[in-house]
Amino acid sequence: MAAWNIAVFALYGIDKWKAKHQRWRVSESALLLCAFLGGSLGALVGMEVFRHKTKKWKFRILVPVFLILQAAVALWIIR
Known part of the structure; x- marks a missing residue:
């Protein structure tokens, strides 16, 4: 997952x-x-660091929602 997130950040x-x-x-x-x-x-980190897509409502809403959902799934798997 770390490698994938680094790749998405780079993208x-x-x-x-x-x-x-x-x-x-x-x-x-x-x-x-x-x-x-x-x-x-x-x-999310890429959006902030590169100030990219931060004014697009789809990105400002969906990316944090995806992060919350992915964190919830990760916690569920760990438990």
Whole structure:
């Protein structure tokens, strides 16, 4: 999970760099899917560090929701 979150964090950074340099971008649905599939912590940290997608309501709401759900599942598995 740590490696996946680092990869998602990097993906958000890469997409921010591409946005600044007018390059081909990673789709919003791909970014959200990566967060949903266990990379929500990396996505949330990437959003804050790179100041990327912080004004988009989908990201401001869904990424924290994904993080809460993933934490709840992790706690349930541990118990």
